[in-house]
Amino acid sequence: RKEVEQDPGPFNVPEGATVAFNCTYSNSASQSFFWYRQDCRKEPKLLMSVYSSGNEDGRFTAQLNRASQYISLLIRDSKLSDSATYLCVVIISGGYNKLIFGAGTRLAVHP
């Protein structure tokens, strides 16, 4: 079983739609959680951190459920520019903070 699992998609949605991605993690020692965005043939870039209380950044909302060990990302009012792969990332604290990446969920927003 992968340590971080995501639905690979693709999610094909029209502009203006609301779309949600889920991610599950298996290591209960996971300490911190993030969503990264990766455009086609580009490097991953940090999108937002995920806190237990939930956090929002404009059209993006991230939630963490520690009891069920899953993380979600909600995108409202999708834009064409949101088309990308969204990577779920979990940090396991230790000698160095170990980042575990999910394989990513691909989103395609169409006109």
Added chain:
Amino acid sequence: NAGVTQTPKFRVLKTGQSMTLLCAQDMNHEYMYWYRQDPGMGLRLIHYSVGEGTTAKGEVPDGYNVSRLKKQNFLLGLESAAPSQTSVYFCASGTTSGGWDTQYFGPGTRLTVL
């Protein structure tokens, strides 16, 4: 401020050839990392460094070596390339302020081994 840069951007090797990938960062970060990304898989850590002169193995270190002689540079070497090493390689640098790790990635190196 260039952030994290990688050279080369693309490379094609024949099986058994060697090469070195260079990563440079100008953010004065202590931590640097080399990942590989393959289709359908998340980024996997090859080697990392927590400071100048230090290196450590990650999840998939076999077939690779690294060196961190200067704080701003982290080199990844392939001594005898194999087709299984065809991948996209990303370097990252980071800091652990706040108790967790923020990583900044370079643009990647696309390596094909024939």
